[in-house]
Amino acid sequence: MEYGTQFARPEERGERVILDVRDLLKQFDQSDEVITAVNRVTMKVYEGEFIAIVGASGSGKSTLLHLLAGLDRPNAGSIFIRGQDITAMNPDELGAFRGDYIGMVFQSHNLIPQFTALENILIPTMMRNKSELSYEENLRKLVASLGIADRLHHLPSELSGGQQQRVAIARALINLPHIVFADEPTGNLDRANADEVLDLLLETKRMIGQTLIMVTHDMTIANRADRIFTMEDGRLTLTKGHH
């Protein structure tokens, strides 16, 4: 029997699962109540996909992204990246795994104020195992296409908000990670700059077959994703694309 390829699910097209999240739960204890920020989230992401996550403020998007990137630990559930359960790793294993495979753009770009732009960009190169890989060529390409080549020796406080965002993106991409988590990477950019930064992320993604998972409130950007998930009160549902 033959199936129309346009209706085939990624799995049926032979694509590989890069991220497999099962029944993920994250709760925060407040003084008199428990907040369930991520409520039993299950999702699969295929290699090379661009996934957008949208949802109201406080719905749990950043908390979910931090769990997936191994920056925070869930109360229950598992997160398999390239077949390895990152929730079962000890801090050293997780740190090395993140350095090798994961890139993260934070909602508040989290640059270290005492470090120059260049020093901030190079932080992940100190964490990885792939020390045989040189980053110079990638650095040159990234700072050129991000338009920050002449800002590298400035401190974050000497850069505009948009430039700080670009430094944070260069830092996330410097190790050529297999999977990039980006939390509102275009949040404080105007339309033209937001589109430009997304084009750059998609260009890098295309070059190295990267998987991109992005939180955004910008529907123009979300609509360019392969699939859109919506977060509501800690629950994640697919709102555009195939299961």
Ligand SMILES: Nc1ncnc2c1ncn2[C@@H]1O[C@H](COP(=O)(O)OP(=O)(O)OP(=O)(O)O)[C@@H](O)[C@H]1O
């Ligand atoms: N460290 C924490 N301690 C206690 N509560 C937290 C913590 N981090 C997040 N929360 C709570 O978890 C819920 C989800 O927060 P989160 O930051 O994930 O939302 P968000 O969807 O990213 O929102 P926004 O769009 O405003 O960035 C909120 O109710 C928030 O107050």
Ligand SMILES: [Mg+2]
């Ligand atoms: Mg957030």
